[in-house]
Amino acid sequence: MANHDIDFLPDPDPESISSDVAGFGGLLVSTQIPTRADGSLELGDIVEQSECTLQALKTALEKAGSGMDRVLHLTIYLTDMADRAAFNEVYQRFFSKPWPVRAAVGVAALAVPGMRVEVTAMAARV
Template identity: 45%
Template sequence: MQKTIIESKNAPAAIGPYSQAVKVGDLVFLSGQIPLDPVTMTMVEGDIVAQAHQVFKNLVAVAEAAGGSLDNCVKVHVFLTDLGNFAKVNEVMQQYFNAPYPARAAIGVAALPRGAGVEVDAIMAL
């Protein structure tokens, strides 16, 4: 099995021992993105809508670095510290994905890195 590591300077650098994405065959596994500004490596200010926009912008950058787009995603995981934000994150997600949408899970969690309210990872098929 050959793994290709995917990196984008337009997305935040990994804040731990992982890669932004790994390509194996025609599949690309995009690591979870939190609302970090890729230039300052600080959390974006604002509500869950602002956080979600930054998360999806980060995912777009990594997907493009892998030679695809979010429309190539076949599975998405959304992690929320407050499931009350489910509808707002759905509204933001619709601005970054086109139908037919990928399979998805939305999971409520107690906490996320750096106090984020949302994190999203994905699997992309090229």
């Protein structure tokens, strides 16, 4: 059954089994991993991975007609909660007051070995 009231923007990776952004009414949802602009994964340190992840989120939201200043909620998945402080330093370069509502969740592993961060965001359309 088709969902005519929900918009799905495809992931740029043709092999992906996830949409890049889904939208319903004025709400957008996106999950991003540390993907470089060329589509390859960044599996370096937490700062590099956080920068790539948040840049991928910024790019996806802008393509969907929104932006980082429209993010309402962010869930941050970290494989090591000791990385939270470093993630927060990068986060503050991408977001400003009023801060989105957010949660940081420690997980045992993510989809790709070596991946240390993933984020899911809910944002308002412009």
